[in-house]
Structure formats: structure tokens, C-alpha cells
Amino acid sequence: MSLVVIGTMAFDSLETPFGKADRIVGGSALYAAWSASKFTSVKQVSVIGGDFPQQELDALTKNGVVLEGVQIKKDEKSFFWAGRYHNDMNTRDTLATELNVLADFNPVIPESYQDCEFLMLGNLVPAVQMSVINQLKNRPKLIVMDTMNFWMDTAMDDLKEVLKKVDLLLVNDSEARQLSGEFSLVKAAAKIRSMGPKYLIIKKGEHGALLFYNESVFYAPALPLEEVFDPTGAGDTFAGGFIGHLARTKDISFDNMKTAIVAGSAMASFCVEKFGAERLREINHDDIASRLQDFVQLSSFDISLV
Amino acid sequence: MSLVVIGTMAFDSLETPFGKADRIVGGSALYAAWSASKFTSVKQVSVIGGDFPQQELDALTKNGVVLEGVQIKKDEKSFFWAGRYHNDMNTRDTLATELNVLADFNPVIPESYQDCEFLMLGNLVPAVQMSVINQLKNRPKLIVMDTMNFWMDTAMDDLKEVLKKVDLLLVNDSEARQLSGEFSLVKAAAKIRSMGPKYLIIKKGEHGALLFYNESVFYAPALPLEEVFDPTGAGDTFAGGFIGHLARTKDISFDNMKTAIVAGSAMASFCVEKFGAERLREINHDDIASRLQDFVQLSSFDISLV
Numbered sequence: 167m168s169l170v171v172i173g174t175m176a177f178d179s180l181e182t183p184f185g186k187a188d189r190i191v192g193g194s195a196l197y198a199a200w201s202a203s204k205f206t207s208v209k210q211v212s213v214i215g216g217d218f219p220q221q222e223l224d225a226l227t228k229n230g231v232v233l234e235g236v237q238i239k240k241d242e243k244s245f246f247w248a249g250r251y252h253n254d255m256n257t258r259d260t261l262a263t264e265l266n267v268l269a270d271f272n273p274v275i276p277e278s279y280q281d282c283e284f285l286m287l288g289n290l291v292p293a294v295q296m297s298v299i300n301q302l303k304n305r306p307k308l309i310v311m312d313t314m315n316f317w318m319d320t321a322m323d324d325l326k327e328v329l330k331k332v333d334l335l336l337v338n339d340s341e342a343r344q345l346s347g348e349f350s351l352v353k354a355a356a357k358i359r360s361m362g363p364k365y366l367i368i369k370k371g372e373h374g375a376l377l378f379y380n381e382s383v384f385y386a387p388a389l390p391l392e393e394v395f396d397p398t399g400a401g402d403t404f405a406g407g408f409i410g411h412l413a414r415t416k417d418i419s420f421d422n423m424k425t426a427i428v429a430g431s432a433m434a435s436f437c438v439e440k441f442g443a444e445r446l447r448e449i450n451h452d453d454i455a456s457r458l459q460d461f462v463q464l465s466s467f468d469i470s471l472v
Numbered sequence: 473m474s475l476v477v478i479g480t481m482a483f484d485s486l487e488t489p490f491g492k493a494d495r496i497v498g499g500s501a502l503y504a505a506w507s508a509s510k511f512t513s514v515k516q517v518s519v520i521g522g523d524f525p526q527q528e529l530d531a532l533t534k535n536g537v538v539l540e541g542v543q544i545k546k547d548e549k550s551f552f553w554a555g556r557y558h559n560d561m562n563t564r565d566t567l568a569t570e571l572n573v574l575a576d577f578n579p580v581i582p583e584s585y586q587d588c589e590f591l592m593l594g595n596l597v598p599a600v601q602m603s604v605i606n607q608l609k610n611r612p613k614l615i616v617m618d619t620m621n622f623w624m625d626t627a628m629d630d631l632k633e634v635l636k637k638v639d640l641l642l643v644n645d646s647e648a649r650q651l652s653g654e655f656s657l658v659k660a661a662a663k664i665r666s667m668g669p670k671y672l673i674i675k676k677g678e679h680g681a682l683l684f685y686n687e688s689v690f691y692a693p694a695l696p697l698e699e700v701f702d703p704t705g706a707g708d709t710f711a712g713g714f715i716g717h718l719a720r721t722k723d724i725s726f727d728n729m730k731t732a733i734v735a736g737s738a739m740a741s742f743c744v745e746k747f748g749a750e751r752l753r754e755i756n757h758d759d760i761a762s763r764l765q766d767f768v769q770l771s772s773f774d775i776s777l778v
Contacts (some may be wrong), residue, residue, distance in 0.1 A: 221751055254655060349560060351678075352698040372657075373679035376696060385693035385770050390682060392658040415777055424773040458775045464691050469729040469764045471721055 168281050169413035171198050171272060172211035172298050175218065175236065176245035179262075180441065183253055187441040190381075191222050193245065194288035194312065197399035200404030200446040201433045202286070203229045204412040204454060209279045211235035211298065213271045215244040222352020225305065225447065232277045242267045255372060255394045275301040284413040286404060287311040287332070292324035298342050299331050308418050310409050311363070312336045312401065318344050326361060334365035336405055342368045343457075351376065352383075367427065369401055377427055379420050386427040387465045389435045389457075396441045400434045403446060407433030432457040473587050475505050475719035476612075478517035478579060478604050479594020479708065481524065481542065481553035485568075487745065488702050489559050492756040493747040497528050499551065500594035500618065503705035506752040507712030507739045509535045510593070510760060512720040515585045516636040517541035517604065519577045531753065540582045546575045554677050561700045562677060581607040590620065593617040593638070594708060598630035607635050614724050616715050617669070618707070632667060640671035642711055648674045655680065658689075663738045673714075675707055683733055685726050692733040693771045695741045695763075702747045706740045709752065713739030738763040 173195030181185045183289060195212045202208050207230040212237060223233060248262040271294055275282075285306040287295040297312060311332040317325050318341065328336065335358060339351060345361075346354035353367050355378040366378045370388075377384040408430035412418055440447045479501030487492045501518045510513050513536040520542060529539060535727040554568040564673040573710060576744055577600055581588075591612040596733040601617060623631050624647065635641065645657060651667075652660035661672050661684040672684045676694075714736035738760060745751045 350698055352696050361548070370679065374691070374693070375674065383696055383770060385681070385772070386698065386773070387691035387693065387771075390689055390691065392656055400761050408703070411778060417777075421774065422777065425775060425777055428773050428775060429778050430630070459776055462775060464689060465693075465773075466726065467690070467734050467771075469731060469734060469768060470762055471723075471728065471731055472717060472735050472761070 167283040167416075168209050168279070169284040169286065169409060170204060170209045170211060170235075170275075170279050170282040171283075171288060172295070173198060173203060173286075173405070174245050174268065175212040175214050176247060178398060178442065179246075179248035180396060180398055181250040182255070183251070184393070184395050185441070187396070188406055189246075190442040192399055192442055194290065194402040197402035197437065197443055197446070198286055198406035199226060199231045200229070200443045201403040201430075201437070202410030202413070203231050203305030203449050204375055204409070204433070204449070204451070205429070206230075206408075208232065209235060209282070211273050211275065211279070213237040213239065213267045213273070215242040215267045216240035218244045232278075235273070235279055237267075237274070239267045245330050249398075253395065255397055260281070273298055273301075274304040280304070283307045283416070284409055285309045286405060286409045287328070288405065290313050292317055292321050292328045295328050296324065296331070299328070299392070308333050308409070308412060310334045310336065310405065312405050313341070315341050315344055329362040332363050334367065335363040336367045336369065336401070338371070338401070338455065342366075355442070360385045365423065369404065375404070375427055375431065377423060382420060384420075384424045384427065386431050387461070388431055389460060389464060391435065391438065394438045397438050399443060400437045403437040404430040406430070406432040428458065430460050432461060473589035473722075475508060475512055475590040475715060475729070476507060476514050476515045476517060476541075476581075476585050476588040477501050477592040477594060477712070478601070479504060479592075479596055480551050480574065481518040481520050482553060483523075484704060484748065485552075485554040486702060486704055487556040488561070488697070489557070490701050491703070491747070495552075496748040497525065498553070498705060500596065500708040500750055503708035503743065503749055503752070504592055504594050504712035505532060505537045506749045507709040507736075507743070508716030508719070509537050509589055510739070510752075510755070510757070511716030511735070512536075512711070514538065514556065514716075516540060517579050517581065517585070519543040519545065519568070519573045519579070521548040521573050522546035524550045534572050538584075540577070541585055543577075543580070545573045545740065555704075557703065579604055581605075586610070589613045589722070590715055591615045592711060592715045593634070594711065595620050598623055598627050598634045601634050602630065602637070602650070605634070614715070614718060616640045616642065616711065618711050621647050621650055635668040640673065641669040642673045642675065642707070644675045644677070645706070648657070648672075674711065677744050681710070681733055681737065683729060685729070688726060690726075690730045690733065692730070692737050693767070694737055695766060695770060697741065697744065700744045703744050705749060706743050709743040710734070710736040710740040734764065734767050738767060
């Protein structure tokens, strides 16, 4: 039984108030895989060009990421995105997007991936996410879907079809409002959950994340940081840590999902400390355990005296 | 030993997307007193006109709020504010402000208030806040100060003088940024704490609140609400619940401040359910205990499985 992650593997050129990084590796599946691989092995589905560095693939392999499902189109170029973050680090301008290999991506799920128990549909064209679901012979125990406002603007019908098939949706607060047409996040959550996913996580960046399930809600804090060096990939890293913990423990109870959100938040708090996925490559289990303790300190309280 | 609260008692006319309320009682000290009185007795300092309803004063007295320090200027009118909230409930337009009795308010601290151990300086002209501090013969165990952007725009020098005298400052996130000139709230907190207060609470509305002290930080969640009916007074209610709990337990440890923030957040979550202070008048100790349990459910997690 295994965790399968699908999404983009790409080059990013980034400008933040702290500096520039030119053509570093990125993409939703790259961040999610680095993050999830700290918890369990990962079977990756993606597409890259001949320009993607072999040492980056080797580093993933060495860390327990199986790349059999990653198509390499030798004569083509990898997906490329360039962006510039504003001073508040919450907004950014896209400077360039070159789809390249992503333009006609048809994922093929290898036979060795058919034991998939946990499926992470990283942010990608909804039709491609659907194709992956349809190729799996047995329905995974948990299907988690990430998406973004771009697909709501351009492929809402397809997106709604995928929504019917998934267990859990990950969106940020503005996307939750756009998808539901509701301003109140509590009302938005109820409406989105009626579209298919039993669980909904609303990511609020520096304000933490909310998990909705039936009548229950969990509020995970975000660690207040002195500086967000580069927010690129933080959401994908959160998703990878979240599903990585669930896949390792094979427990999809609401209580374990709370733990998984804190694990994802801890991973995201590392991600933003350096450019790209650099910090994710450095950290070990002790670093993660120590950061999780920070989250306990940050948010524990005792009401017995009230 | 006692809790002294100073601030405005006023009439408010409010418009929200849910309706209108015309000339209902409000003001920073009214909300703070209703909230704190659920935890301990309160000695109130304020000023009102002859138009302030006697039954509102009687209701406060009945709930343990001492009004000896409330000046009644029989021939004048109470402070009046009118505002209209936008659909997002986070922004509002001021439609009218009539200072009336507040224009030349010189608070006089009664001799019976000189046992003050906990002092809540509600949002008010900084010079008036300073006058109260100076009138106390013994320095209280804890001085908490609330303020707002208006005083930063119009009386920053006075505000900075008061800051040097207080233990804890309460501001919202945009005010913390304005006061410090820093965008990062962690950096803003360090700068503000260098101006005087050892403790800083940054209120983030629907995103909860942060407490900073030395190297420690606590993140209190806010209860996700289906509807915020009327946000007026939520910050003052938070402050009242916070200092009310501390005054009742006479414990100003960091751990008890965490509890106090959750108590304040619970009180604020009641406040916004109806117009004005109406909901605060209705609730009893069982309602508060039940709401506190909601906060535990909302934010507890277990990292032992990671």
C-alpha cells in the first residue's frame, strides 16, 4: 500500500524582497514529495523535460521518492514559472508562464502504483486530476485534492466533477469564497462539502488553517515568523506533510487529521525559511520533532482555572 | 484589592448587513465592564450625560459594577457614535461622532478605588489614561492598555508616554504595524515591547490573537462563526474577559495569561452574536464554560503519533 503524489515538477524564477533565485526546481509535486518523504515513501506522477537536472531526480530517489511515474520528454523543456512577490509576501505578480511539457500532459499510472491507498492530487488541470482517479483500479482509502483560483476561472465544470470524487479538498480562504460564493468561511465550508468532499481544509497562510468535517472544526495555528523568505511551495509542502503523516500512520480519523495538519504546518514553516525546497532538503526528523514542540507551546492552554 | 476599568460609556447607532440599532448603549468601558463582571467585581471610571438610561446603570450595579467613579453631567449629553459596517464586517464607516461629555473629561479616581490591583485602560485619549495612572497612589499589579489608530494619528507623543507606564498593550494587527513601522508581526512585537509594555497582545479578529512575552508567543484561535451579527465592542469585550479572569485568579503568569486570552476570546464570540452588549447581558457561567469547551475542541491536538 502506498502514497501516490501527482502534480508539476518545474523550474521557477523568483524575486522576493530578500533576493532572487533563477531557474530553481519547484512545482507542486516536487514540494509535496520532499515534504511527504520525511514521513513515508512516495510514488510520484509528473512530467519533465530533458532539461530537468539529473541530480535533483537522484536526490528525490535517495529520499524514498519513486519516479517510475514521472515522464521524461527528452527533447522538450520543463514547465517554467517566474514570479515576483510584493513586500507583504501575500501577493505576487506572475512574470512568465511557459507550459512546455505540461501543455499535453497525459499521466500514465504505472502498474506498480496500483496499490495506492493515499492519493494526493496536487494543483494541476482538473481533467488531469480526473484521469489519475480513473486509472486507479481500486479506489484509494483517501483522495486529497489541491486546486487554485486559476482553475475556478478557466475549468470550473471539470473542477466540480473532480470534487465529487475526492474525500478532502485543500483551498485557501479566497478560493473557498470564490468556489462557494459565500463570504463566511463556515457557510463556505458547508457549501463546498455539499459538492463532494467530506473534509475541507481552508488554508489561511500566516493565520493558520481550518479543518471542517461534519459539525466539527479544528483551527491549526501558523507559527509566527520573523521573516518569510520565500513563500513559494508552502501550500504544496503543507499538503505533502499532511498526507505523508496520514499515509505513515494509516489512520484517517478526525483526531489524526488534526495531527496531520500540524505536521503539514510545521513542514510549511520550514519551507518558507529559504528559497525553493532548499530547507526541506536539509531538515531531519529531530528538526521536525523540535518544530512540532514549538506548535504545542504556541497553542496549548488550560481552561481548568476559569 | 480590585479591578478598575476606565473608558467610554456612550450611545451607538449601528448599521450592519443584518439590520440597524438606534442609540443603544455602548462604549469601551461598558463592554469591558459587562464582560469582566462575569468573572469578578468591577470599579468603573467614565463620564455620561443626563440622557444615559438609569436602568442601564442599575443593570450594571446589579451585576457587580461599582459606578462611584462614573461622572454624571446632568445637563449634558453622552458621547455618541454612529457607524455603518461593510459587508465583510471587518471595515466600517463612521457616520457621526459627537464627543459631548467626553470633550473635557477629567476622570477623578474615588478614594475607594485606591485598592486597585488590576487596571484596565480602555480605549480613550492617552492623556486621560495617563491621568488615571498618576492618580493611583500605589502602582497596580498589572496595567493593561487598549488604544487605537486614531490616537496614533493624533496623539502619538502622549500615547508613547503612557506606553512606558503599562505592562500590557492590546492592539490589532494594523495598529501594531502602524505603531512599530514593521510589517512582520514578530518584528512589530519586539519593537513595541521595547517601548514599554512587557506583554503585547495583537488581536487579529476572525484570525485569533497573539500574545508576546520575552521569547514566548501564544496563538489563541478565534471561533469560526457562521455569522458575525455586530462586531461593535468585540475588542473591549475581549479585554474585559481577559483582565476579569486575571483579576479573579490574581495570577499574572504567562500560562494564566494564555487562559485569560481564551476567556476573552470566548466573551468576544458571544458579543458579536447580537447587537450591542445584549448577548453579554444574557449569558451565565454555564454558557461561558460550554463556550470554553468549544475552544478546547477547536484547538487541541496530539503530536505523539508523528
